[in-house]
Amino acid sequence: MAETWEVVIGMEVHVQPRTRTKMFCGCAIGQLGDPPNSNVCEVCMGLPGVLPVINKAAVEACLKTALALGCEIPRHTKFDRKNYMYPDLPKGYQISQYDLPISINGRLELDGRRVRIRRVHLEEDTGKLIHAGDKLHKAWESFVDLNRAGVPLMEIVTEPDIRSADEARDYAQALRTLLRTIGASEAEMEKGQLRAEPNISIRRYGSDDLGVKTELKNINSVVQETRGWSESEQRTFSQRSKEFAEDYRYFPEPDLPPLELDRAWIEELRVALPELPASRRARLVSEYGLPTSDAAQIAADRELADLFEAAAKFSGEGKQTANWVIGEVAPSGRYPSPTHLAEVITLVGSGRITRDQGREVLAETINGGGSPAEIVAKRGFAQISNESELRTIVEAVIAGNPRAVADYRAGKKQALQALMADVRKRAPQANPKVASALFLELLK
Numbered sequence: 001m002a003e004t005w006e007v008v009i010g011m012e013v014h015v016q017p018r019t020r021t022k023m024f025c026g027c028a029i030g031q032l033g034d035p036p037n038s039n040v041c042e043v044c045m046g047l048p049g050v051l052p053v054i055n056k057a058a059v060e061a062c063l064k065t066a067l068a069l070g071c072e073i074p075r076h077t078k079f080d081r082k083n084y085m086y087p088d089l090p091k092g093y094q095i096s097q098y099d100l101p102i103s104i105n106g107r108l109e110l111d112g113r114r115v116r117i118r119r120v121h122l123e124e125d126t127g128k129l130i131h132a133g134d135k136l137h138k139a140w141e142s143f144v145d146l147n148r149a150g151v152p153l154m155e156i157v158t159e160p161d162i163r164s165a166d167e168a169r170d171y172a173q174a175l176r177t178l179l180r181t182i183g184a185s186e187a188e189m190e191k192g193q194l195r196a197e198p199n200i201s202i203r204r205y206g207s208d209d210l211g212v213k214t215e216l217k218n219i220n221s222v223v224q225e226t227r228g229w230s231e232s233e234q235r236t237f238s239q240r241s242k243e244f245a246e247d248y249r250y251f252p253e254p255d256l257p258p259l260e261l262d263r264a265w266i267e268e269l270r271v272a273l274p275e276l277p278a279s280r281r282a283r284l285v286s287e288y289g290l291p292t293s294d295a296a297q298i299a300a301d302r303e304l305a306d307l308f309e310a311a312a313k314f315s316g317e318g319k320q321t322a323n324w325v326i327g328e329v330a331p332s333g334r335y336p337s338p339t340h341l342a343e344v345i346t347l348v349g350s351g352r353i354t355r356d357q358g359r360e361v362l363a364e365t366i367n368g369g370g371s372p373a374e375i376v377a378k379r380g381f382a383q384i385s386n387e388s389e390l391r392t393i394v395e396a397v398i399a400g401n402p403r404a405v406a407d408y409r410a411g412k413k414q415a416l417q418a419l420m421a422d423v424r425k426r427a428p429q430a431n432p433k434v435a436s437a438l439f440l441e442l443l444k
């Protein structure tokens with residue numbers, strides 16, 4: 001029975017665009033941990049007699065996002081009031097966009113799969129309620145913090161094109177990478193700058209119906225319903241029955257003019273977009289010969305990809321540079337300069353130092369310990385790879401170990417290990433590859 005059903009997921013993602021000020025007033029965005037109600041004014045507190053003003057930077061970030069997602073940008077757009085009562089919404093409505101969003105009909109390409117984007121629109125965030133209570137005395141208090149009220153949000157809505165939890169995660173990650181690459185948002189999930197809400201339904205295979213829908217609020221919802229996610233209990237809980245558009249009594253925001261977006265401005269933004277992650281991924285494969293998995297990992301982080309490309313140009317070693325970037329640099333979270341990274345790669349690649357020593361040199365150069373060459377000299381890391389220098393040592397080892405030499409010549413190839421051990425004793429920096437090649441030559 002089980003395999004006759006499939007899961008159908010659409011995603012709604014709220015993203016805080018990178019702006020200095022709120023969506024409709026001049027209040028600073030502020031930081032997590034600011035004192036409550038320290039970034040507020042008459043507009044975002046919803047006091048009577050004030051007028052909102054549209055934040056151009058938020059519109060610009062939304063347009064860049066829409067362009068990067070290949071959306072159409074209709075000539076006209078407007079804001080609407082979404083009416084509902086809640087203590088964290090002092091105006092009694094949220095300014096959002098209903099039937100004329102800034103952009104429609106885009107797509108995001110995952111690995112081999114396309115997720116269609118229905119719309120990307122702008123709105124404002126709500127405030128935050130803080131509940132405190134004293135069970136013993138049955139005293140309950142709730143506090144309202146309006147620092148977040150009026151913070152701009154882009155809502156990015158997909159068509160129900162996602163078919164598994166893994167794909168939902170891939171979508172959220174790809175979207176985050178894209179937003180960070182184009183600089184539209186820092187998209188830090190821990191700071192609430194990117195909040196994903198999947199709409200999940202199940203249906204029989206082959207059916208086009210979407211079935212009854214459940215929306216999950218704020219992960220990091222059978223009557224149609226909205227469910228919350230409890231991080232501590234790792235389970236969902238019922239928030240409220242899913243509301244329908246008509247419940248909100250949307251109507252055009254009378255305090256804001258409809259926008260007619262300047263086409264020349266949109267073209268400027270389109271031309272100024274940086275290379276997008278999907279095309280960079282493809283280019284890393286074709287230009288540097290990287291395996292697809294390496295290219296995907298590197299292209300997922302713009303800074304990391306910039307470091308990789310610069311270091312690979314200096315070192316001339318695409319795959320080696322990718323190994324170092326993925327294996328050493330990315331996990332440490334601290335980036336060396338591209339020339340220093342390339343220098344370490346060359347030192348290891350040429351056999352001047354071992355890979356372990358290369359790791360130490362890299363860590364030290366990141367910590368400001370000087371250039372890799374300086375560190376190698378200071379720590380006495382340089383391997384002896386010079387053949388004539390090593391020949392002297394190898395000859396001395398042969399002369400000092402007649403027994404092992406005789407065993408080796410009699411066919412006991414493992415005797416070479418004893419000879420190599422003596423090399424290490426006499427010269428710890430000896431390059432083992434060159435030394436063992438010399439034994440093979442001299443003991444023929």
Ligand SMILES: [Zn+2]
Nearest residue numbers: 025027041044
């Ligand atoms: Zn304000």
